[in-house]
Amino acid sequence: MKISRRQLLILLPAAAVAWESVMAGTPEDAPNYKMTGHWWGMLVDIDKCIGCGNCVRACQTENDVPDGYFRTWVERYHVSDENMTEPEVISPDGGKEGFPVAQQDDKKYFFVPKLCNHCADSPCTQVCPVGATFISPDGVVLVDQTYCLGCAYCVQACPYGCRYIHPEKKVADKCTLCYHRITKGLTTACCEACPTGARQLADLKNPNDPIHAFLKTHSVQVLKPQMATGAKVFYNDLDGSVR
Amino acid sequence: MSVFKDAGHLFRFAGLFVLAFLIFLVVRHYVVPKSFGQYGHYRGDAIGEIARRPVKYAGHETCEGCHSDQADKKKAGKHAHVNCEACHGALAGHADDPSTVTPVLPDTAVLCAQCHRASAAKPKGFPQVDPANHYPGPPCGSCHQPHSPGMDAPKAATGGVK
Numbered sequence: 001m002k003i004s005r006r007q008l009l010i011l012l013p014a015a016a017v018a019w020e021s022v023m024a025g026t027p028e029d030a031p032n033y034k035m036t037g038h039w040w041g042m043l044v045d046i047d048k049c050i051g052c053g054n055c056v057r058a059c060q061t062e063n064d065v066p067d068g069y070f071r072t073w074v075e076r077y078h079v080s081d082e083n084m085t086e087p088e089v090i091s092p093d094g095g096k097e098g099f100p101v102a103q104q105d106d107k108k109y110f111f112v113p114k115l116c117n118h119c120a121d122s123p124c125t126q127v128c129p130v131g132a133t134f135i136s137p138d139g140v141v142l143v144d145q146t147y148c149l150g151c152a153y154c155v156q157a158c159p160y161g162c163r164y165i166h167p168e169k170k171v172a173d174k175c176t177l178c179y180h181r182i183t184k185g186l187t188t189a190c191c192e193a194c195p196t197g198a199r200q201l202a203d204l205k206n207p208n209d210p211i212h213a214f215l216k217t218h219s220v221q222v223l224k225p226q227m228a229t230g231a232k233v234f235y236n237d238l239d240g241s242v243r
Numbered sequence: 244m245s246v247f248k249d250a251g252h253l254f255r256f257a258g259l260f261v262l263a264f265l266i267f268l269v270v271r272h273y274v275v276p277k278s279f280g281q282y283g284h285y286r287g288d289a290i291g292e293i294a295r296r297p298v299k300y301a302g303h304e305t306c307e308g309c310h311s312d313q314a315d316k317k318k319a320g321k322h323a324h325v326n327c328e329a330c331h332g333a334l335a336g337h338a339d340d341p342s343t344v345t346p347v348l349p350d351t352a353v354l355c356a357q358c359h360r361a362s363a364a365k366p367k368g369f370p371q372v373d374p375a376n377h378y379p380g381p382p383c384g385s386c387h388q389p390h391s392p393g394m395d396a397p398k399a400a401t402g403g404v405k
Contacts, residue, residue, distance in 0.1 A: 033294075035290070047366055048366065049366075050358055050365045050366065050369055051362075051364060051365065052357050052358045053357070054329055054357070054358075058300060058328075058333070061299055061300075061332070061333045062298075062299045062300055062333065063296075076364055078364075098357055098360075099362065099364060101360065101361070101362045101363075102362045102363040102364035103363055104363035105363075109363055109364035109365075110364070111364065131279070131284040131285040131286070132285070133285075134282075134283055134284070134285035134289075135283075136282070136290050137282055142289065142290065142293055144285060144286050144289035144292075146286075146289070146292075147285070147286055147289065176293055179290075179293050179294055179296075180293060180294050180295065180296035180297070180298060181298055181300075181302075183294045184294075184298065186298065186300075186302045187302070189299070189300045189333075192300045192302060192303070192326050192328055192329070193300065193326065193328060193329045194326075194329065195325045195326075195329045195330075195358055196324075196325075196369070197324055
């Protein structure tokens with residue numbers, strides 16, 4: 001077969017479009033969801049968190065997280081104005097039932113909700129020896145629990161302590177950013193249950209997502225930026241004492 | 244030709260090597276899942292399997308589809324941005340089957356304090372009360388309407404005038 005230059009020029013873009021749709025794929029049961037069209041992250045506004053524990057309870061309900069294990073949890077920091085390197089941090093039962101009443105003293109208090117940072121260059125996926133944990137094309141760090149050996153390399157590799165070995169399944173478990181919800185157009189369980197809007201799901205590939213306006217006008221930070229993990233959970237008004 | 248005198252050994256060994264490689268290819272074909280490598284070094288089907296997990300929080304849009312009266316009341320008050328299931332709990336089961344799965348009405352004596360119990364650790368602008376000193380006894384709901392918790396009529400009803 002001989003293809004003229006004109007025919008080739010017509011065929012190439014068509015082939016590119018076809019290849020794109022082959023590569024994009026769609027998770028089952030979400031026919032309108034294109035993985036290449038999204039890049040998920042989250043915005044956490046420290047100023048708005050009241051430490052009620054709604055997110056922790058919602059996450060455990062939505063994802064059947066066993067008692068004593070956490071895909072998300074809330075920490076309460078108590079920091080003196082002079083010694084930023086030694087904050088008092090508490091997280092009783094992950095903040096699930098709230099926190100003890102605090103009395104005002106000369107130190108400052110604030111809450112820090114934590115969850116998987118869904119890093120773009122995640123250390124946990126790099127160490128998996130069998131390809132059981134991975135970053136999905138839409139930027140969510142997931143675990144294939146039928147493939148996981150339970151070796152816990154990833155649990156050690158995560159600098160944020162966001163993974164655990166499931167006590168019954170004996171495989172790695174972690175926040176999925178409620179992948180079964182976000183692919184259906186819902187927000188995550190923790191964001192749905194947060195009464196103050198301290199947590200907001202963000203689609204960084206969607207130009208109309210309010211995250212872009214927020215990032216442009218606020219000083220946001222990620223946890224442990226020095227580790228260059230490409231963390232996608234952005235914290236507004238994050239204190240320097242947070243580790 | 245003395246160099247190739249015992250070459251037969253080498254050919255037999257090479258043959259074994261090729262055979263072992265072919266067996267490896269066949270075994271790999273059956274052992275490695277079909278979708279492995281579809282998007283990267285993992286099983287592509289795993290994404291769909293995770294996406295198929297059941298939803299437990301229906302989402303406020305679903306609630307508002309039926310309970311528009313409550314949603315309107317809430318929109319006018321201070322709890323406008325508090326989603327239904329933040330207080331009422333996960334209710335996708337109720338949304339799927341409203342007649343058999345019926346939600347339990349939350350007890351305002353317990354519920355409200357989860358957020359509004361006064362603590363120096365909370366952001367200063369957030370409304371807080373000490374439940375032991377703020378009309379102890381009756382549940383919050385006896386004075387405050389949880390969907391529009393101000394004591395006075397919501398601003399939307401009075402045009403901003405008390």
